[in-house]
Amino acid sequence: MAIRILPEQLINQIAAGEVVERPAAVVKELVENSLDAEARAVEVELEGGGLSLIRIRDDGNGIARDELPMALTRHATSKIESLDQLERVASFGFRGEALPSVLSVSRLSLVSRTATDEHGWRLAGEGAIAADAQPQPAPHSPGTTLEVRDLFYNTPARRKFMRTESTEFRHVDQALRRIALARPERAFALRHNGREVFRLARGSAEARMKALCGEAFADSAILIEEERLGMRLWGWTALPSFSRAQPDLQYFFVNGRVVRDKLVASALRRAYADALHSTRYPAFVLFFELDPSGVDVNVHPAKLEVRFRQSATVHDFLFGSIQRALRDVRPEPQQHHRV
Ligand code: ADP
Numbered sequence: 001m002a003i004r005i006l007p008e009q010l011i012n013q014i015a016a017g018e019v020v021e022r023p024a025a026v027v028k029e030l031v032e033n034s035l036d037a038e039a040r041a042v043e044v045e046l047e048g049g050g051l052s053l054i055r056i057r058d059d060g061n062g063i064a065r066d067e068l069p070m071a072l073t074r075h076a077t078s079k080i081e082s083l084d085q086l087e088r089v090a091s092f093g094f095r096g097e098a099l100p101s102v103l104s105v106s107r108l109s110l111v112s113r114t115a116t117d118e119h120g121w122r123l124a125g126e127g128a129i130a131a132d133a134q135p136q137p138a139p140h141s142p143g144t145t146l147e148v149r150d151l152f153y154n155t156p157a158r159r160k161f162m163r164t165e166s167t168e169f170r171h172v173d174q175a176l177r178r179i180a181l182a183r184p185e186r187a188f189a190l191r192h193n194g195r196e197v198f199r200l201a202r203g204s205a206e207a208r209m210k211a212l213c214g215e216a217f218a219d220s221a222i223l224i225e226e227e228r229l230g231m232r233l234w235g236w237t238a239l240p241s242f243s244r245a246q247p248d249l250q251y252f253f254v255n256g257r258v259v260r261d262k263l264v265a266s267a268l269r270r271a272y273a274d275a276l277h278s279t280r281y282p283a284f285v286l287f288f289e290l291d292p293s294g295v296d297v298n299v300h301p302a303k304l305e306v307r308f309r310q311s312a313t314v315h316d317f318l319f320g321s322i323q324r325a326l327r328d329v330r331p332e333p334q335q336h337h338r339v
């Protein structure tokens, strides 16, 4: 075969394989867009675990009529315009990949209204937007609604990897709870098959933590607040007596971003090592903040991984902070009986 450039939709479908591998990833991307658009409230509605329908409505800044086609275009973003800004990026998004990726593997409708519009504008497509598509007027309050139907309808190989509706639903539920935990000043709601799953009012970080992690965790959690060398760690970490059989109550955020990181995991494991049996998992909700230039978030298309510039310093700070907090509530065992 001769070398040629792939068709646009296929390029987007390839990207979709990394960015939106299942309904939960679609919800994460779209809700993060709502938060980047300064929404105060985000409502998520699912049918069939998100495989039939994902509808996300926000009251954020909206997208101007003339920019609707751009929002669905690959590598188009309103969030950064230079390498310099990428290195300091504070928004969730910056790659301009989520919407075109989702569009390429679904039937998508986008309705949006800015503060100055008199009504909303709608643009929709199946797999792609027709070259001559024009936004049509549609009723909407200021903000944006994305509707994603029949995810992976045109990529059967991917569709086959989807699990049952209830499994996909569980992943969405988890993903949304993780985001909501880090954004207590925003309201969130989740509905599935017409039934309300949860509704979280805007409030304090502590109220949100209790609502999502339960009173039992809250009661056995130590409040952490440490600041050093431009780094800050705060949140709650449970006493070893509240350990879990699964790592299912472990939330770690880097500058408000949900992150899975080996360095972080190892720092926490080590901090608990003396107090916890190796088959048990600690529970924590921790927020780590540092200057955005100290962390590279552009490591992974779904941005679940990060790279710390000063990884040893970060590791020592996390380990030290947690270890100290645990030691302060668990005095050292008496030494004088030992020989
Ligand atoms: P990115 O988030 O990386 O910029 P996306 O493909 O997720 O890329 O979104 C493309 C653009 O569409 C965003 O930069 C933003 O300008 C706009 N956009 C997407 N979702 C929303 C929303 N809910 N409210 C307002 N603008 C949005």
Ligand code: MG
Pocket: 029, 032, 033, 092, 093, 094, 096, 098, 099
């Ligand atoms: Mg985005």
